[in-house]
Amino acid sequence: MTAVTRPGTLVEALAGLDRTGALPRAGGTDLTACLGTGVLGPAPVVDLTGVGELRGVDWRPDGSVRVGAMTGVGELAANPRLVEAYPALAATARVLATPQVRDAATLGGNLLQRNRCWYLRNPAFDCFQTGGHSCPARTGDHLYGVVVDQGPCAAPHPSSLAAALLVYDASVLVAGGDGAGPDASGSPSTAEAPLADLYDGSDPTRDHVLAPGRVLVAVTLPAPVRGERAAYRRATGRSRSEWPLVEAVVRLECGRDGAGPVTRAAVAVGGVARTPLRLPGVESALVGSLPGQAPGPEVAGALADLDELCSPLPSTGYKVDLLRATVLDVLERALGVPPV
CATH class of the missing domain: 3.30.390.50 (CO dehydrogenase flavoprotein, C-terminal domain)
Incomplete structure (x- = not known):
């Protein structure tokens, strides 16, 4: 049975993830499937649903907005102010999956989910992402694969919200990693980078570059423009x-x-x-x-x-x-x- 811890703060969550091999869980819509099918091996889970710092929509004085990574996909599609300010993001969120999945899924989970290649999801096969040394889709069934070939893996990236956030030149705030603890004030160490930096098409071993032990805290969008x-x-x-x-x-x-x-x-x-x-x-x-x-x-x-x-x-x-x-x-x- 999977061991699950439920921290109440970001500092506690990072401590539970740092060098422990534990997996972070947001809405769980993808992680649960990955654990069940063997895409991910058995590991303890750190449930992030109780971490308040990862939730909420914070409007700043300059008009920009910071959206917590645990904010639900359904909220992105329904929040009146977000819909008015960032219609491309809201339109994308509105058509993802089913209403039930949108209610459970999160912004951060959508950005960091695993690809849907059926070879990755089938424990009978090995590929780059499961410790193998090849991409069986390239010589097998790749009907839904890439058409812009960036590297050895043939599976398209699955995040629709990532595409929507690219058109807003969004950035991401990330915490933790490399044994980094809280600063003098007790707040976790964080770094901000363009959202595009989360992804590297030349690396076939993973779908994003966020290192183990790090947590996606929020996404920041610049102030909306009229017209x-x-x-x-x-x-x-x-x-x-x-x-x-x-x-x-x-x-x-x-x-x-x-x-x-x-x-x-x-x-x-x-x-x-x-x-x-x-x-x-x-x-x-x-x-x-x-x-x-x-x-x-x-x-x-x-x-x-x-x-x-x-x-x-x-x-x-x-x-x-x-x-x-x-x-x-x-x-x-x-x-x-x-x-x-």
Whole structure:
């Protein structure tokens, strides 16, 4: 039977994790499955649900917001102020999994979850992430694998919220690690870094780079801007409760409170690579686009250039067209282009 400790403070949680081999548990929607199927070996668990420092939405004087890692995915989709300030994030959270999972799942858990490769999840196989020396998906069934090939592992990163947070240039606050204890005031040692730094597509052994013993404390988003237009879209094999084959999220800053031309664009995609990706070429091409009008030839050219980004595996070539179509769809939704 798994030993579970339930600390009440972040300092206590870090002490329970530091050099003990214990696993942190947030909502438990993925960790429970990983322990049950053998993706993770038997280990003690540190339950973070009672750690108050990891919860809550803290609005700062400059308009930015700090969202605790234990904040529920359902709250991201329903909190009125978050929905108004960060519509791309709210739109993404709103369609994840099922209402029951959204109520249990957390922001931090979504960002740090394990990939859904069926070879990883099957104890009959070894892969880079379970101590093996190969990726059986590359020579086996990789229908849902990467189309942007960043490294030896062929499994796409599973976090939709990571893609949404990329378009806001979010950062993460991390505590603990390397035996670091509390500072003179009794607070745990922390460090802040861009959210993108959580991921490294060239490392096939893990889905994020957060070291054992460290805890994701919060995510910080910069102050919202007026005139933002946003949309999220995913392509799936069925209409509900399905992992995306390709997903895209877009955030447009427009003049005249959203009615004028695009002055800045951010576009991110998931389901296609070992990490969520920004598409700078598409972003640049969108500047000057007008709400209510279809994207111009510059955007069409940038979408065509996505072919050069892609290096599909034998069974993932279909994702090249799907990527272009999904990105175009989400751009048109954000711009408010009337349906044909």
